[in-house]
Amino acid sequence: MTTPALAPAPSLPLRPRRPVAVTVAGAFLALVVLAAVLAPLLAPYAPDAIDLSASLVGTGGEHLLGTDSSGQDLLSRALYGARTSLIAPVLLLAVASVLGVFLGVLAAWRGGWVDALVSRLTDVMYAFPGLLFTVLIIAVFGAGMTTSVLALGLAFTPTIAKYTRSLALSEARKPYVDAYRVLGMGGARICTAHVVPNLARAVLGYLVVLFGEALMSLATLSYLGFGAQPPSSDWGLMVQEGQAAVVQGALLPAMVPGTAIALVVVSFNVVGVWAADRLGSQ
Numbered sequence: 001m002t003t004p005a006l007a008p009a010p011s012l013p014l015r016p017r018r019p020v021a022v023t024v025a026g027a028f029l030a031l032v033v034l035a036a037v038l039a040p041l042l043a044p045y046a047p048d049a050i051d052l053s054a055s056l057v058g059t060g061g062e063h064l065l066g067t068d069s070s071g072q073d074l075l076s077r078a079l080y081g082a083r084t085s086l087i088a089p090v091l092l093l094a095v096a097s098v099l100g101v102f103l104g105v106l107a108a109w110r111g112g113w114v115d116a117l118v119s120r121l122t123d124v125m126y127a128f129p130g131l132l133f134t135v136l137i138i139a140v141f142g143a144g145m146t147t148s149v150l151a152l153g154l155a156f157t158p159t160i161a162k163y164t165r166s167l168a169l170s171e172a173r174k175p176y177v178d179a180y181r182v183l184g185m186g187g188a189r190i191c192t193a194h195v196v197p198n199l200a201r202a203v204l205g206y207l208v209v210l211f212g213e214a215l216m217s218l219a220t221l222s223y224l225g226f227g228a229q230p231p232s233s234d235w236g237l238m239v240q241e242g243q244a245a246v247v248q249g250a251l252l253p254a255m256v257p258g259t260a261i262a263l264v265v266v267s268f269n270v271v272g273v274w275a276a277d278r279l280g281s282q
Contacts, residue, residue: 022274025267032264036082043076047233056250066252068238069245074256081233081257085264088149088234089214093207095153096160101203103157104164105191108172118165122158130155131217138226145218145234148227152217156210163206167199205279209272212265219261235261 035042044064051071058066065074107118125133130152137151171177172195180190221227222236230237235257242253 019274021270025270028263029267029271032082032260033086035079036086039079039083043073043079045073045076047072047077047080048231049073049076056245056248056253058250058252065256066250068242068253069250074238074252077233077238078235078256078260081235081238082260084145084228084232084234085215085219085236085261088145088218089211092149092153092156092214092218093210095150096156097203097207099153099157100160101164101196101199103161104166105168105196105199107161108165108168109187109191109195115165118161122161125155125158131220134217134221135224135226138221143226143229145222145228145232148218148221152214152221155217156214159210160203160206164199164203167202168195171195171198201279202276205272205276208268208275211272212268215268216261216265 049072051067054063054067054071055069056067057063057071060066063073063075065078067073068077103118103122107115133155134148134151137154138147141147141151176194177190180194181187218227219234219236219239222232222234223240225240228234228237230241238257239254239261242250242255242257245251245253
């Protein structure tokens, strides 16, 4: 008597492997964040310590990345500057996401004239260059990192509002929304307790993509003199301060912070696109 053959066990779907570029970019960003947190322990000098006798010294044992025209250690300034350069974009996107998600969900939920008004408002802000809008606000309220963060937060709001509106339009048509309405739940409660949390993953992935652009925008303002002010070690300000040394043949004062900005922005773009795809599809 022959025994019946056992049916093969169903195979489980394999999780897609994380691309190598994403892994490398994520590891680099983790190191940058860790270096920023541990800056007081890792920095060999105080970021504002001036030593004119060591002006524009190249790489060596005492100064691993050299010094700027004031003799300040570039490694120490870059480590401390990572704090401002990473925290400020987070605060900027926090302001933009609160306003943008509110406007996007409001427009999608209410529709009609509210949707038309929010759409026209975001279109007008899109037509106005974001950097010019920010500079005008800074001209009124004064230069500084706080003003730059708030101004750029307003400039980023239309982008997040349009993206959130497109997501909320499809979310508001799902059956569970009608079910909660039948149960007598109010529209504000449905949005805050169910619609917005369901949009959170996709919005978070989009914010990761925008992080690099936010960091670059803040660095640009600091380079132009509207953002961080001396003696800050903000990377954008360091590039501006190191520009004069390029004429003297010293590239490190501008190249060190400039390279840091470029690497962090590229890494966030790589990780952000991957995260947006993963979070948006789940």
